[in-house]
Amino acid sequence: MKTVRFAPLFTLLGLVLLTSLAQAQDLGPNIRKISAGIYVYVGTNFNSNCGIVITQDGVVLIDSGHNPTDSRAILAAVKKLTPLPVRYLIDTEPHGDHTTGHFVFSPPALVVAHEGATASMKAAFNPKRNEKLMAESPEMRAAFDGFRLVVPHVEYRQKMTLNVGERTFELFYQKNVHSEADTAVWLPKERVLFSASGIVANQINIFRPFVTIPDILAAAKMMKALNPEHVIPGHGNPGTVKIFDDTEKYYALLLERVGTLIKAGKSLDEIQKEVKMPEYDHWASKERFPTNVEAAYRALQTK
Numbered sequence: 045m046k047t048v049r050f051a052p053l054f055t056l057l058g059l060v061l062l063t064s065l066a067q068a069q070d071l072g073p074n075i076r077k078i079s080a081g082i083y084v085y086v087g088t089n090f091n092s093n094c095g096i097v098i099t100q101d102g103v104v105l106i107d108s109g110h111n112p113t114d115s116r117a118i119l120a121a122v123k124k125l126t127p128l129p130v131r132y133l134i135d136t137e138p139h140g141d142h143t144t145g146h147f148v149f150s151p152p153a154l155v156v157a158h159e160g161a162t163a164s165m166k167a168a169f170n171p172k173r174n175e176k177l178m179a180e181s182p183e184m185r186a187a188f189d190g191f192r193l194v195v196p197h198v199e200y201r202q203k204m205t206l207n208v209g210e211r212t213f214e215l216f217y218q219k220n221v222h223s224e225a226d227t228a229v230w231l232p233k234e235r236v237l238f239s240a241s242g243i244v245a246n247q248i249n250i251f252r253p254f255v256t257i258p259d260i261l262a263a264a265k266m267m268k269a270l271n272p273e274h275v276i277p278g279h280g281n282p283g284t285v286k287i288f289d290d291t292e293k294y295y296a297l298l299l300e301r302v303g304t305l306i307k308a309g310k311s312l313d314e315i316q317k318e319v320k321m322p323e324y325d326h327w328a329s330k331e332r333f334p335t336n337v338e339a340a341y342r343a344l345q346t347k
Contacts (some may be wrong), residue, residue: 045056071121074114076282078274082236083120083128084124085109090247090279090328092141092201094118095238097231099209102131105153106229106238107278108145111177112187115145132156132208134215135196136240138164138277140173146194157196158217161225175292191266216266218242220259222249222278228267239267241278245287251335257295257343294324295340302340312341 052158081098087110096118096310097107103122104195109115122130130149135157136142146155178185204215218226221242226347229238242249242260267275268288276282298321305315316334 053255056307068084069144071124072117074117075121078236078276078282079234082231082234083121084276084282085121086281087114087279090244092279093276093282095229095276096122096125097211097213097333098128099211101209102128103134103204104208104211105130105149107136107142108133108149111184112145112148112191113184115148116187119148131154132206134206134213134227134229135161135225136229136238137161137169138225138229138290139223139241140168142241142278143194144174144191147190147192148195150197154198155194155196156198156200156204156215158215158225158227159199159201161199162195164224165193169193173246176186177310187319204344218259218263220254220256221263222255223254228263228273230267230270232270234274235271235273237267237270237272237274238276239278239287241279243267243275243291243292245277245280245283246326247280248330248332248336250329251331251339255339257299257339258287261295264291294321297321297323298340300335301345302337303344306341306344312338 074085074088076086078092083096085094085096087093091110091114092107094109094114097104097106102113103126109118130153133149133153133155135155138157138161141219174188174191178188200215202217206213206215212233214230214232216228216230218228222240226240226242228240239281242263259343268285271310274282274343275284275287299318300323301321302315305319310318316337
């Protein structure tokens with residue numbers, strides 16, 4: 045009779061640990077581990093981020109990646125992390141750089157967003173954008189295989205709590221901070237906050253006509269009060285509440301300098317040409333600065 049020898053327990057545990065380490069190292073350069081079971085796919089060159097939250101009942105994604113190539117990479121990482129399916133996909137906003145890749149995950153994922161997201165996605169959908177993207181490379185064209193517009197299955201109003209497995213996701217609507225339907229996602233037990241795109245890191249943000257600086261500052265104040273340990277903006281590297289501090293300082297200085305020029309009798313056109321913010325020359329997307337100046341001008345004129 046053959047004798048079957050079992051490896052010592054510590055050897056088996058070592059094998060499991062080595063497998064886990066190898067698996068973690070094989071997730072790709074864009075993946076950052078935030079805490080146990082929580083990862084972020086950080087978009088290259090300030091492309092949109094995607095949160096990956098693993099629960100005992102399945103995976104919850106926060107957005108679906110900047111483009112379908114990112115979405116495919118995110119799905120590959122998810123499959124390496126867990127055999128469980130993606131059950132929910134929470135939209136922090138309805139714009140295409142956060143939602144085009146929904147078809148990669150749904151079905152089976154149910155898409156959740158704030159009221160107005162579906163109407164925004166349908167109104168903004170332009171097949172020519174996809175055609176332009178597909179023309180960039182064979183890889184992008186292949187990533188679009190099977191594309192269809194996937195809009196939210198569930199829209200909430202103002203606030204929603206989603207319980208999945210052992211985790212709780214609190215969804216908060218943010219008015220007039222970036223898009224028609226912005227959502228911050230807060231995991232209270234883990235103290236992880238996905239702040240959406242009204243707050244970005246080391247980047248000058250885009251201002252649409254309905255976006256206001258007071259609303260952005262109010263959202264930053266509300267989210268900062270949650271005292272998160274980790275903050276994941278819609279664009280830019282994950283960080284801490286310093287992201288909110290930097291945002292508040294930037295807009296305070298912008299309002300101060302625009303206000304000085306208003307008192308000097310300058311017009312908006314003159315102010316856009318004259319106001320300078322050299323302290324933020326290292327921030328990305330400086331071409332957006334004129335829209336920031338206009339937003340500051342509007343905010344000060346309405347006081």
